[in-house]
Amino acid sequence: MSEPGISTSELRAEGVPSASACAIKLQVFEGPLDLLLHLIRLAEVDITDIPIAEIAEQYTEYVALMHELDLDVAGEYLLMAATLAWIKSRMLLPPSAEGDEDEGPDPRAELVARLLEYQRFKEAAEQLGERTLEGRDVFAAQSPEVERAPDEERPLAVSLVALLDAFRRVLARSGGTGRHEVATEPIHVRDRMLAVMDALARFESLEFERVFELEPGRPWSRTLLIATFLAILELVRLAALRVYQGLDAAGVPEGPIRLRRAEGPGADAWAAAVAEIT
Amino acid sequence: MDREGQKRILEALVLGAPAPVSAEKIAEVVPGLEVEDARRLVAELGREYDEQGRAFEIWEVAGGYQLRTRPEFAPYLRLLHRERPLRLSRAALETLAVVAYRQPVTRAEIEAVRGVEADAVIKSLVERQLVRIAGHREVPGRPMLYGTTPRFLEVFGLGRLEDLPTLREIEELLPPGAETTGPPPPASAAAEPGELEPDVESPAELH
Numbered sequence: 001m002s003e004p005g006i007s008t009s010e011l012r013a014e015g016v017p018s019a020s021a022c023a024i025k026l027q028v029f030e031g032p033l034d035l036l037l038h039l040i041r042l043a044e045v046d047i048t049d050i051p052i053a054e055i056a057e058q059y060t061e062y063v064a065l066m067h068e069l070d071l072d073v074a075g076e077y078l079l080m081a082a083t084l085a086w087i088k089s090r091m092l093l094p095p096s097a098e099g100d101e102d103e104g105p106d107p108r109a110e111l112v113a114r115l116l117e118y119q120r121f122k123e124a125a126e127q128l129g130e131r132t133l134e135g136r137d138v139f140a141a142q143s144p145e146v147e148r149a150p151d152e153e154r155p156l157a158v159s160l161v162a163l164l165d166a167f168r169r170v171l172a173r174s175g176g177t178g179r180h181e182v183a184t185e186p187i188h189v190r191d192r193m194l195a196v197m198d199a200l201a202r203f204e205s206l207e208f209e210r211v212f213e214l215e216p217g218r219p220w221s222r223t224l225l226i227a228t229f230l231a232i233l234e235l236v237r238l239a240a241l242r243v244y245q246g247l248d249a250a251g252v253p254e255g256p257i258r259l260r261r262a263e264g265p266g267a268d269a270w271a272a273a274v275a276e277i278t
Numbered sequence: 279m280d281r282e283g284q285k286r287i288l289e290a291l292v293l294g295a296p297a298p299v300s301a302e303k304i305a306e307v308v309p310g311l312e313v314e315d316a317r318r319l320v321a322e323l324g325r326e327y328d329e330q331g332r333a334f335e336i337w338e339v340a341g342g343y344q345l346r347t348r349p350e351f352a353p354y355l356r357l358l359h360r361e362r363p364l365r366l367s368r369a370a371l372e373t374l375a376v377v378a379y380r381q382p383v384t385r386a387e388i389e390a391v392r393g394v395e396a397d398a399v400i401k402s403l404v405e406r407q408l409v410r411i412a413g414h415r416e417v418p419g420r421p422m423l424y425g426t427t428p429r430f431l432e433v434f435g436l437g438r439l440e441d442l443p444t445l446r447e448i449e450e451l452l453p454p455g456a457e458t459t460g461p462p463p464p465a466s467a468a469a470e471p472g473e474l475e476p477d478v479e480s481p482a483e484l485h
Contacts, residue, residue, distance in 0.1 A: 030369055030392065031392060031393045031394035034393075047451075076394050076395070080393070118391060118393060119451055120446050120451065121372055121376050121379070121445075123446060124378075124379060125368065125374065126371070128371050129366065129371045131435055132349055134346065134432055134433050134434075135433060138352065139351075140345065140432075141346065142297065143294045143295070268404060274411060
């Protein structure tokens with residue numbers, strides 16, 4: 001598909017190489033703090049005594065360049081430019097009096113603290129990346145998780161009735177019925193969802209009724225029991241866990257109801273869903 | 279059962295387990311084996327592999343033992359694996375570092391350290407099972423708290439979290455002779471990450 005006249009591709013061929021070279025360079029930065037650290041290192045200045053005017057100017061040039069190249073300049077970069085300008089203006093203010101005392105905090109102090117803090121984690125990240133990683137540098141010999149639940153223990157093998165019956169037994173055992181309960185703390189279904197998933201991370205599978213005996217020492221109020229039950233139902237709905245029960249020879253559900261974390265892709269989708277519940 | 283027999287069973291367990299298998303678990307499965315013996319046998323087995331020049335070795339990760347290929351064979355294994363080899367971007371590694379050292383930590387705290395938005399990176403780390411939701415902080419808005427997973431320990435070859443190298447102290451990053459300027463004024467944008475802030479257990483509930 002050729003175009004008449006000066007083709008745009010020709011124009012682009014002329015303009016792009018330098019631009020994309022810059023783009024690649026710019027994208028090396030993980031954000032404004034990273035860019036600033038780079039500029040400070042280039043300028044070979046002491047991080048605790050940054051020549052703000054000089055660094056701010058270079059920083060602004062970079063950001064302007066990003067604009068020019070039509071790169072998506074994240075708001076964080078602009079915010080930092082404003083911070084630098086503010087610090088610069090503060091530095092220009094004449095000291096109130098002669099003498100080192102009573103000058104107030106260095107306007108650069110907060111920025112320096114943030115830069116140093118970021119640098120710590122930047123280095124820690126580099127160290128992490130240099131480790132011998134499983135799946136990249138070494139490979140584990142392990143058989144894929146064996147599906148332990150046989151076919152007749154598939155999720156729907158437990159009926160809601162059986163589940164409700166089991167929960168009624170739990171309630172009955174708690175003996176909390178009708179007794180006056182003082183609400184000492186608000187209970188959130190979301191928290192109970194996290195608690196159940198935590199327990200299932202520790203135990204491969206868990207008997208349904210045992211879920212209500214976790215956290216020994218904690219008073220299991222009726223409200224807490226109900227919230228936990230609702231949490232289990234919600235997690236089943238989100239396909240985060242599976243509820244199943246064995247079948248006897250005749251195919252009738254039998255034995256304790258058990259919970260198990262769902263596996264496979266999407267098994268962690270519940271985490272995102274939990275995050276949205278307020 | 280004789281020692282050789284126990285050692286072979288142990289070898290089978292470490293080879294075929296779906297996840298790193300702990301000394302406790304080994305002792306539970308192998309007849310007549312104590313936890314301490316299990317550890318000794320693992321060490322012995324590791325030495326055997328070394329002496330025989332095997333292509334694999336025993337690692338202690340995420341609280342258990344696992345057989346892993348030696349690093350020099352990685353190029354071949356990468357050709358074999360159909361999935362793309364593990365790749366972690368700088369953004370992912372930096373976010374992981376903050377989560378690993380500061381856990382449990384909120385998104386705002388991660389963003390305060392890195393100076394950039396962290397939402398998408400956190401999501402992808404959760405998806406890759408390196409990071410998980412570890413509760414929420416009892417402050418208004420009840421922000422989610424993030425922590426690392428056992429899978430994180432496995433991928434990074436750590437026996438436990440305490441095996442992470444200690445984070446460098448700020449003072450070590452300063453040029454010699456430099457003075458710290460004292461505590462910074464309150465942060466303008468995001469909340470300052472504070473190790474002293476109340477965590478999940480905090481009873482403070484604001485309404």
